[in-house]
Structures are given as structure tokens and as C-alpha cells.
Amino acid sequence: MLKLVVCIKQVPMVTELPWDEKTGTLRRDLAPGMMNPACKHALEAALQIKEKYSAHITVITMGPPTAKEVLYEALAMGADGTLLICDKILAGSDTYMTSWILAQAIRKHCANVDLILCGAFTADSETAQVGPQLAESLNLPAVAYVEKIEMNGRILRVRRIVDNFRETMEMECPALVTVSIENYLPRYVGLGGLQSAFGENQIQVIDATALGIAAADVKKQGSRTKVRRVFLRKTQKENEYFTGVAVNVVNEFLNKYERKISTVIGKSIEGKERTRGK
Amino acid sequence: MENKKKSIWVFGDYRNYYQNRVTLQLISKAMDLAKAIDAEVCALVFGHEIDEWIMEYTAHGADRILAIDDPALKSYSTEQYLAIMEALVKERDPEIILIGATDFGREFAPRLAKRLQTGLSADCVGLEITPEGLLVQIAPSFGGNMLAEIVTEHHRPQMATVRPGTFKEIPHDNSRKAQVERLPLMKGLPAPRVRLIEYERCAEKEHSIENAQVIVCGGRGMGNKNNFAKLHELARILGGGVGATRPVVYAGWADHDALVGQAGKHIKPKILFSFGISGAIQHTAGLGEADFIVAINKNPQATMMKMADVAMVADAGDVLNSLIKELKKRIRE
Amino acid sequence: MQFNPCMKHKLIRDSARHFAETELAPIAAEIDKNATFPVAVIEKMKKLNYFGLQAPKEFGGAALDSVSAAIVVEELSRVCAAVGLCVTVHNGVAVFPFLQFGNKEQNEKYLPRLARGEMIGAFSLTEANAGSDAGSVETTAVKEGGDYVLNGTKIFVTNGGVCDLALIFALTNTDRQQLQSSVFIVESSYEGFLRGELEDLCGMRANPVSSLFLENCRVPEENILGKLGMGMKIGMTTLDNGRIGVAAQALGIAQGAFEAAVKYAKERQQFKKPIASLQTIQNYIADMATEQAAARLLLYRACELKDAGQPYGCEAAMAKLYCSTVASKTTSLAVQIHGGYGYSKEYDVERYFRDAKVTEIYEGTSEIQRMVIARAVLAKLTL
Numbered sequence: 006m007l008k009l010v011v012c013i014k015q016v017p018m019v020t021e022l023p024w025d026e027k028t029g030t031l032r033r034d035l036a037p038g039m040m041n042p043a044c045k046h047a048l049e050a051a052l053q054i055k056e057k058y059s060a061h062i063t064v065i066t067m068g069p070p071t072a073k074e075v076l077y078e079a080l081a082m083g084a085d086g087t088l089l090i091c092d093k094i095l096a097g098s099d100t101y102m103t104s105w106i107l108a109q110a111i112r113k114h115c116a117n118v119d120l121i122l123c124g125a126f127t128a129d130s131e132t133a134q135v136g137p138q139l140a141e142s143l144n145l146p147a148v149a150y151v152e153k154i155e156m157n158g159r160i161l162r163v164r165r166i167v168d169n170f171r172e173t174m175e176m177e178c179p180a181l182v183t184v185s186i187e188n189y190l191p192r193y194v195g196l197g198g199l200q201s202a203f204g205e206n207q208i209q210v211i212d213a214t215a216l217g218i219a220a221a222d223v224k225k226q227g228s229r230t231k232v233r234r235v236f237l238r239k240t241q242k243e244n245e246y247f248t249g250v251a252v253n254v255v256n257e258f259l260n261k262y263e264r265k266i267s268t269v270i271g272k273s274i275e276g277k278e279r280t281r282g283k
Numbered sequence: 284m285e286n287k288k289k290s291i292w293v294f295g296d297y298r299n300y301y302q303n304r305v306t307l308q309l310i311s312k313a314m315d316l317a318k319a320i321d322a323e324v325c326a327l328v329f330g331h332e333i334d335e336w337i338m339e340y341t342a343h344g345a346d347r348i349l350a351i352d353d354p355a356l357k358s359y360s361t362e363q364y365l366a367i368m369e370a371l372v373k374e375r376d377p378e379i380i381l382i383g384a385t386d387f388g389r390e391f392a393p394r395l396a397k398r399l400q401t402g403l404s405a406d407c408v409g410l411e412i413t414p415e416g417l418l419v420q421i422a423p424s425f426g427g428n429m430l431a432e433i434v435t436e437h438h439r440p441q442m443a444t445v446r447p448g449t450f451k452e453i454p455h456d457n458s459r460k461a462q463v464e465r466l467p468l469m470k471g472l473p474a475p476r477v478r479l480i481e482y483e484r485c486a487e488k489e490h491s492i493e494n495a496q497v498i499v500c501g502g503r504g505m506g507n508k509n510n511f512a513k514l515h516e517l518a519r520i521l522g523g524g525v526g527a528t529r530p531v532v533y534a535g536w537a538d539h540d541a542l543v544g545q546a547g548k549h550i551k552p553k554i555l556f557s558f559g560i561s562g563a564i565q566h567t568a569g570l571g572e573a574d575f576i577v578a579i580n581k582n583p584q585a586t587m588m589k590m591a592d593v594a595m596v597a598d599a600g601d602v603l604n605s606l607i608k609e610l611k612k613r614i615r616e
Numbered sequence: 617m618q619f620n621p622c623m624k625h626k627l628i629r630d631s632a633r634h635f636a637e638t639e640l641a642p643i644a645a646e647i648d649k650n651a652t653f654p655v656a657v658i659e660k661m662k663k664l665n666y667f668g669l670q671a672p673k674e675f676g677g678a679a680l681d682s683v684s685a686a687i688v689v690e691e692l693s694r695v696c697a698a699v700g701l702c703v704t705v706h707n708g709v710a711v712f713p714f715l716q717f718g719n720k721e722q723n724e725k726y727l728p729r730l731a732r733g734e735m736i737g738a739f740s741l742t743e744a745n746a747g748s749d750a751g752s753v754e755t756t757a758v759k760e761g762g763d764y765v766l767n768g769t770k771i772f773v774t775n776g777g778v779c780d781l782a783l784i785f786a787l788t789n790t791d792r793q794q795l796q797s798s799v800f801i802v803e804s805s806y807e808g809f810l811r812g813e814l815e816d817l818c819g820m821r822a823n824p825v826s827s828l829f830l831e832n833c834r835v836p837e838e839n840i841l842g843k844l845g846m847g848m849k850i851g852m853t854t855l856d857n858g859r860i861g862v863a864a865q866a867l868g869i870a871q872g873a874f875e876a877a878v879k880y881a882k883e884r885q886q887f888k889k890p891i892a893s894l895q896t897i898q899n900y901i902a903d904m905a906t907e908q909a910a911a912r913l914l915l916y917r918a919c920e921l922k923d924a925g926q927p928y929g930c931e932a933a934m935a936k937l938y939c940s941t942v943a944s945k946t947t948s949l950a951v952q953i954h955g956g957y958g959y960s961k962e963y964d965v966e967r968y969f970r971d972a973k974v975t976e977i978y979e980g981t982s983e984i985q986r987m988v989i990a991r992a993v994l995a996k997l998t999l
């Protein structure tokens with residue numbers, strides 16, 4: 006039987022969190038949590054693999070005690086085992102640290118894992134880094150932004166669309182994928198499943214010590230990056246008027262906002278005058 | 284080490300060169316940063332038959348180019364690039380590595396940072412140098428409403444992926460010179476474990492309006508069904524979707540799916556174009572989460588114009604036609 | 617009593633809300649307008665245990681506690697009250713009597729099918745001349761061999777148009793001195809079970825509420841629920857439970873209307889500022905919020921008493937009375953806050969407004985609830 010691990014994260018349910026000017030932190034306490042959407046898609050991918058090839062699914066999350074909630078939800082959806090990594094000394098980890106801790110947990114508790122699935126990115130920090138860094142920590146082959154997974158024995162065939170290319174790739178288990186939200190629409194959570202998740206299961210909770218992580222490790226493996234300051238992006242409306250002949254208005258507008266538009270559409274419209282070399 | 288000068292590296296991501304100029308933008312920004320810390324700008328190009336990119340990066344400002352041209356590098360490969368970069372970084376010790384936040388960059392950079400045991404911030408929208416010479420990486424968080432200033436204090440290189448379009452490339456200049464180092468592919472690199480079986484470039488597509496980054500909305504001011512239909516062309520160019528007001532839907536110019544407002548879809552684009560729409564509350568109720576609104580209306584007093592970031596007082600059809608024409612010119616295929 | 621939802625209750629709410637917002641929100645207005653029962657969505661709900669909220673696991677139910685079940689009904693009704701009605705009637709007054717009164721054979725035969733939604737249930741007490749006065753049922757059941765032959769007309773049967781099984785209240789003794797009613801499990805496939813036309817209702821239009829005709833309908837004797845003559849007892853016990861469901865439904869409607877009103881008040885600009893900044897509107901919002909909070913506590917108290925095995929009839933009646941009153945008031949204010957637009961079918965509050973009213977009527981009118989409450993209060997030895 007295949008052994009799958011799905012890494013999931015609890016994120017705030019709203020995209021706009023109130024900001025506490027005084028303390029300079031986000032008021033996370035005001036927003037209820039939920040399972041990060043891309044992680045839910047990753048879990049769905051795992052569940053479909055389980056249905057097709059038979060597998061045991063362990064879901065892992067690192068977070069505060071309230072993060073148990075997403076594990077219960079995962080159980081209700083069909084996961085088999087859970088692991089909550091919960092310790093104050095791990096709070097505030099960056100992706101470097103998080104991926105290292107997850108790797109420790111997987112080595113210790115899911116030693117013979119065949120496939121690790123992560124959400125491609127999270128709704129609250131959107132770095133998309135933990136999956137690839139976890140692969141690096143465990144020295145596994147990995148593909149990000151996966152939309153489709155097929156297995157042929159121990160060969161994993163995945164499909165994805167990146168940078169306007171549709172790609173099909175293969176790798177051998179053990180491996181890691183990060184799952185995008187394009188496909189694998191998560192199933193609804195059944196009410197009976199929820200009831201059972203709470204009735205029969207105990208969430209396995211482990212702290213840093215149990216993972217063999219000492220304060221010294223935290224320092225050594227600890228976050229590489231430091232957040233100096235967080236601030237609200239200026240969103241004041243300019244309400245700027247352009248008048249005149251359409252062609253001129255359009256050019257005036259494009260010249261002024263070419264950067265902004267390029268950023269959003271992911272293609273450059275800058276530098277009208279530019280020419281190509283050769 | 285032959286070269287004591289600090290170096291800022293820019294990873295050459297050339298796969299969508301004509302549509303996505305992020306590498307050129309990063310070279311230009313690296314030139315700024317280099318002044319502050321007295322460094323050189325070095326572009327990396329890995330692949331096969333890559334002279335074109337070497338010339339482009341030279342013409343756009345790189346001081347040095349590290350190029351590895353080998354048939355084995357014909358297609359992009361995270362694993363091979365990782366091995367190569369690891370070897371090069373160990374040998375040359377760059378101060379900063381900048382990588383475009385393309386899909387590829389965002390898969391590759393985290394692994395590289397991890398392997399180099401250094402920090403990385405994702406999808407930056409600003410870069411600065413502190414008086415002490417530290418790189419400040421300004422990255423969006425929480426859906427982009429907040430910006431965080433991130434630094435990597437104790438580890439090197441300092442790494443960031445940068446959102447395409449954040450910086451402006453400098454104009455092409457054929458007279459520029461760079462020191463081009465053509466390196467052989469290192470021996471004994473581990474064979475890649477991920478095999479690319481097939482790939483193809485996908486066609487541009489229109490997106491559904493619920494999750495489109497750009498939405499082009501049209502109202503009665505589009506005049507008729509034919510004019511309205513042209514909005515789709517603009518949407519395709521921008522990789523967005525088309526929305527409509529109720530009268531337009533009832534007139535049959537657009538499907539009911541396109542209705543935006545309290546009775547229709549609630550949209551959250553980064554950029555909204557609003558053509559010939561008055562801005563009735565039933566319509567604007569669906570626009571709550573639009574970031575940046577561009578309204579086109581011949582009546583400057585229309586509510587939609589007052590709530591826009593950019594209000595163009597002009598004929599909607601004319602503006603649409605010019606926009607399509609201009610954008611096609613500027614985005615080169 | 618817990619004032620903070622536990623993790624399970626939060627997840628139940630999140631899951632039901634996610635389902636309702638994804639599946640029901642896009643069609644709620646349309647199925648209301650066309651009075652259509654959303655068969656495809658109902659099919660999905662069956663697989664997710666919405667038809668076996670409190671039925672035990674061994675019968676395929678979800679075995680939820682009563683607060684969880686109430687939360688589910690709230691969340692469905694918050695988006696689409698008519699579907700909330702279908703679910704609460706099925707679970708609260710069609711499945712529940714089996715759990716309370718059904719014998720082993722009956723439960724084994726019917727509960728699995730009911731709990732999985734393979735059979736949709738209905739509860740059929742009301743007749744033209746037996747409304748609030750449930751004792752005046754005129755439908756008769758006459759014994760013939762091993763069967764009972766039922767004759768009569770039932771009206772206002774929730775789920776009537778689609779039910780596969782109805783609990784029919786009928787007289788098993790018509791002697792005026794010894795009047796006695798019993799409850800029959802009647803499958804829709806039985807000969808002589810006929811459906812009337814769907815009612816053209818003010819609200820809850822997507823629920824196929826209809827009449828049922830029993831024309832020499834033969835029902836085997838073993839389909840008497842509980843025992844012969846237990847009609848009144850089953851009726852009253854079941855309605856106690858049903859009222860929790862209607863209270864939850866009313867509260868869900870109020871919540872939906874309230875959220876719409878608050879959102880609108882923040883968006884709507886008049887006199888160059890959002891109407892939410894006007895004190896009058898703020899007063900409305902404050903009242904609505906407070907009343908809903910109070911209503912919710914009454915509802916969950918009844919649920920907890922029920923699960924603790926204590927008498928809860930009076931508390932269920934209070935919850936039903938208060939929640940439905942709050943629903944009517946809140947939806948009316950929500951329309952008011954929307955002004956003319958709230959009176960248009962383009963806005964959901966118009967539907968909430970129509971849907972809310974009936975929660976003050978069915979499963980015992982507000983007047984009847986007061987009667988139940990007053991009786992309980994007056995019977996108390998200490999107040």
C-alpha cells in the first residue's frame with residue numbers, strides 16, 4: 006500500500022485582516038481559521054490516489070493547538086492519520102525553518118513515505134516555498150504546480166501548466182508534488198465524516214522535543230529571513246482624469262501605467278521604443 | 284578567487300523572453316543596487332544555443348555573463364540548474380541572487396535557497412539597500428494588502444524572487460560590453476530524477492471572471508452588440524475575462540454569466556476596465572474587491588468615473604479600439 | 617452550556633456553509649421564482665448525510681448531536697430556506713419519530729433508506745379542518761384483515777410532491793367517546809396514495825408542499841408506528857422536536873437577511889455617505905444583532921436539554937416562538953434598509969422576507985407556542 010503524506014496549513018478565512026497600528030501586527034485572532042485552499046486540493050489529489058491505487062494518507066500540520074481543526078477536517082474527508090506539530094519555540098518560522106521541521110517530522114513518523122503532497126501556495130503568505138524546500142530537505146525529486154497525477158507502479162506521471170507551457174513529467178517514488186488549485190476540486194466534507202472524525206480519532210500532537218529538535222537546532226536551522234516591518238500598501242484612489250482624443254488618451258494612460266499593467270498580466274508592455282538586438 | 288568584487292547575480296529566465304521581460308528588469312534593478320554596494324551585475328544563462336540571450340543581457344546592462352551552453356540543457360530543468368548553481372555559488376560567492384518570480388523561478392529559487400542554506404523572499408515588489416549594505420526585500424503578504432520588509436541578515440547570498448513588471452528594463456544598447464565567461468557543463472553532476480516527457484506552448488485563453496486578474500466590463504455605452512463583442516479581444520490580450528451590466532445582458536449582448544453586480548458575479552480583479560458604464564449601485568455592489576479601476580465614459584460626472592483610479596473621458600468604442608491596437612504593438616509575440 | 621462553539625460545531629458550520637454557498641446560493645433565487653425542487657443538489661446532499669443528520673451510524677446516518685443538526689439547518693436556510701425546510705422536516709419530523717417510536721423491524725426496514733435519502737420523508741398531520749387543533753383529524757383507517765384502509769385528504773404537506781414515505785395521522789377509532797388516532801407509515805408507491813397539486817405559496821416556493829389524497833389506501837398493520845392509538849403522543853413528541861428545527865430554520869433566514877442588510881448599508885451611499893453611518897440604520901442593526909444572539913441561545917439551550925435527556929418541550933416552543941418572531945422582524949428590517957430595491961425580486965432580502973413569515977405558522981403557530989409555554993409555566997410548582 007502506498008504511503009502518502011499531505012502537508013496542510015491553517016490560514017485565516019478572510020483575505021483582509023485588520024491591522025493593529027499600535028503593535029504592528031495582524032489581528033489574526035479576529036478571523037476564524039480554515040484549511041488553506043491549495044492544501045485542500047492536495048488532499049483531494051491524495052484521496053483520489055487512495056481510491057485508485059489504495060493508500061494510507063497521513064496529514065501533517067504545524068501550527069497552534071487550534072490547527073487541530075484542519076486535521077479533523079482532513080480526517081472527515083478521508084485521511085487516515087494525523088500529526089500536529091505544535092510548540093511555542095517553533096512559532097514564527099519562515100519557510101526555511103518550516104520545511105526543515107516538516108522534514109524532521111516526516112523522517113521520524115512517516116519514514117517510508119512514497120509521495121508527499123503540498124498545496125502549491127498558501128492564501129496568507131503566498132510564498133509557494135515550503136513544498137520545494139521540503140523536497141530539498143528530504144532530497145526528493147519534486148514537481149510544483151501539478152494538476153494531474155497518475156501512477157504506474159512506482160513511476161509518477163504528472164502534468165502541469167507553467168509559464169504558458171503544458172508539461173508532462175515523470176519521476177520515481179519517493180517524490181514530492183505541490184498541487185495547484187486548477188484541478189482536483191476538493192470534495193465536500195460529509196457530516197457523518199465530521200462526526201466520526203471527532204468521535205473516534207485522537208489527533209497526534211508532538212512538540213519540538215518529541216521531534217528531537219533542541220533549542221540549538223532551532224537556532225542553527227532557524228529562520229534565515231527576518232521581517233523588519235509590515236505596512237499597509239497605499240491604496241488611495243487617484244481618481245485621475247484623462248481627456249482628449251482616444252488614441253492620445255490611451256497612450257498617455259499606457260505610458261503612465263505600463264509597469265502596473267505588465268505586473269498584473271505577467272507580460273511586458275514597457276518600453277515602446279525598445280528594439281531587439283542583432 | 285580571481286574576482287574579489289562583490290557580485291549581484293541575475294538568473295536568466297528566457298523561456299518567454301518576448302512576453303516576459305523580468306530578467307531584463309532585474310538586470311536593470313541590479314545595476315542600481317550594484318552602485319550602492321559597489322558590485323558588478325552578473326547574468327547567468329544556462330541552456331543550448333543561447334547566444335541570443337547572452338547578447339540581449341549584455342545589451343541590457345549585465346557586466347558579466349556566466350554561460351553554460353550544452354545540449355544536455357536543451358530544456359529547463361530545476362534539478363540540473365540547482366546542481367550548476369550550487370557549484371557556481373560555492374566557487375564565486377555572490378552577494379545577492381535575483382530570480383524572476385515566474386512559475387519556474389518560484390519553483391527553482393526556494394530549492395536553491397534551501398540548498399545554499401540561506402533565506403529567500405517571494406514575489407518581491409520592491410528592493411532596496413540599507414545604509415549597512417543589506418538587501419531589503421519588499422514582499423506582499425495577506426493577499427497583497429500588506430507589504431513586508433524582509434532582510435536576510437546573517438546568511439549569504441541574499442535571495443529574492445521578483446514579480447515581473449516591478450522594475451523597468453533599460454533600453455537596448457548594442458554598444459554595451461560584458462565579460463562573457465563560457466563555462467563547460469560540470470562533470471559528475473547527478474542525473475536529473477525528473478524527466479520531461481512532453482511539453483507544448485499553450486494558447487492564450489480568456490479566463491472566467493470570478494478569478495480573472497483583469498476584467499473588462501462593458502455597459503450600455505458600448506452602443507451595440509458588435510462593439511461589445513470587441514471587449515473579448517481586449518480580454519484575451521490581457522488574459523482576462525469579460526463582464527457586463529444588466530441592461531447589456533438583457534439586450535443579449537452578453538451572457539447572463541457575465542453579469543456583474545448584486546444580482547450577478549462579485550469580482551476581484553487587480554485591474555478593472557469599465558467601458559460605458561454609469562456606475563449604478565446594483566452594478567458597483569459587485570466591484571467591492573477591484574484593486575484598480577479604469578473607467579471610460581463620455582460623461583465625466585458618471586459615478587463610475589468618480590470611483591475610478593483612472594477616468595478617461597472619451598468614446599468607449601474609440602478607446603477600446605486604440606487600446607487593442609496599442610497593446611498588440613507593445614506586447615510582441 | 618458553551619458560549620464558544622467547539623471545534624466540531626465550527627467545522628460543521630463551515631462545511632454546511634461552504635456547501636450551501638457553492639451549491640444553493642447560485643440557484644436559490646431561480647428555484648424560488650420557478651417553484652422548482654433542486655433535484656440535482658438534493659442528490660449531492662444525500663451523499664453528504666444531510667438526510668440522516670441524527671440517525672445512528674448503523675443506519676447510515678451522521679449521528680450528530682442536536683446543536684450540530686440545528687447548525688446545519690441554520691446554514692442551509694441562511695442561503696435557501698426552502699431546502700432548509702426539506703431537510704428539517706425530513707430529519708426532524710419524519711426520521712425522528714422512527715428513532716423514538718419505531719420498532720426493530722420498522723427501523724431496519726426504513727431508517728437506512730431514510731437516512732441515506734433514498735426515501736424522502738413527510739409528516740402529514742394537517743387537514744382542512746385540523747390545523748392548530750390537531751385532534752380534529754378526519755382521515756380514517758379501518759382495519760381489513762391484516763391491513764388498514766386509509767381514506768382522507770391531507771393538506772400543506774412539506775415535501776409532499778417528492779416524498780417517498782409519509783407519516784399519516786388517521787383515526788383508528790371514530791367513536792366520539794373513544795376517539796383515537798394512530799400514525800401510519802405510508803409509502804408513496806402504495807395503491808391509493810395520490811399527490812395533489814403543489815401549493816402556490818408566498819414563500820418556501822422551492823419546496824413541493826402539496827396535498828395528499830388517501831383513496832382506499834391499504835397499509836399493512838405492521839406499518840403502524842409505535843402502537844395503535846399513539847397518534848396524539850407521537851404527534852406532540854415529534855412536534856417538540858420539529859420546533860427545534862423550525863427555530864433553526866428561522867434563525868438561518870434571519871442571519872441571511874441580516875448579513876445582506878449590513879453589507880448593503882455599508883455600500884449604499886445617500887447624502888454622500890454610507891447609510892450605515894446613519895444612527896437610525898445603526899439602531900436597526902444593533903437590534904437585529906442582539907435579537908439574533910438571544911434567539912441562538914434559546915435554540916441551543918433546547919438542543920442541549922434534548923441531548924441531555926431532559927424535558928425540552930417548553931424550551932423548544934420558546935425557541936421556535938422567538939426565533940420565528942426574530943426572523944420576521946429581521947427580514948422586514950432588511951427590506952427596509954434596502955429601500956425600494958429590497959422590494960424587488962433582484963434582491964435576496966425580498967425572498968427572505970417571504971420565507972420568514974411561515975416560520976411563525978407551521979409546526980404550531982406562534983399563538984399555539986404561547987399556549988404550550990403558558991401551560992408549562994402555569995404547571996410549574998416553583999417559578
Ligand SMILES: Cc1cc2nc3c(=O)[nH]c(=O)nc-3n(C[C@H](O)[C@H](O)[C@H](O)COP(=O)(O)OP(=O)(O)OC[C@H]3O[C@@H](n4cnc5c(N)ncnc54)[C@H](O)[C@@H]3O)c2cc1C
Nearest residue numbers: 502503504528529544545546559560561565566581599962
Ligand atoms: C432591483 C435591481 C437590480 C439590479 N441589479 C443589477 C446588477 O446586478 N448588475 C447590473 O449591472 N445592473 C443591475 N441593475 C441595473 C442598474 O440599476 C443599472 O440600470 C445598470 O447597471 C446600468 O447599466 P449601464 O451602466 O450599462 O447603463 P447606463 O446606466 O445606461 O449607463 C451607460 C453609460 O454609458 C455612457 N456612455 C454612453 N455612450 C457612451 C459612449 N459612446 N462612450 C462612452 N460612454 C458612453 C453613459 O454616459 C452612461 O454613463 C439592477 C437594477 C434594479 C432596479
Ligand SMILES: Cc1cc2nc3c(=O)[nH]c(=O)nc-3n(C[C@H](O)[C@H](O)[C@H](O)COP(=O)(O)OP(=O)(O)OC[C@H]3O[C@@H](n4cnc5c(N)ncnc54)[C@H](O)[C@@H]3O)c2cc1C
Nearest residue numbers: 739740741742747748772773774977978979980981983984
Ligand atoms: C408551507 C407550509 C408547510 C406546512 N407543512 C406541514 C407539514 O409538513 N405537515 C403538516 O402536518 N402540516 C404542515 N403545515 C400546516 C401547518 O402546520 C398549519 O398551517 C398550522 O398548524 C396552522 O394551522 P391552520 O393553517 O389550519 O391555521 P388555524 O389553526 O386555522 O389558525 C388560524 C389562526 O388562529 C389561531 N389559533 C387557532 N387555534 C388557536 C388557539 N387554540 N389559541 C390561539 N390561537 C389559535 C392560529 O394561531 C392562527 O393565528 C404546513 C403549512 C405551510 C404553510
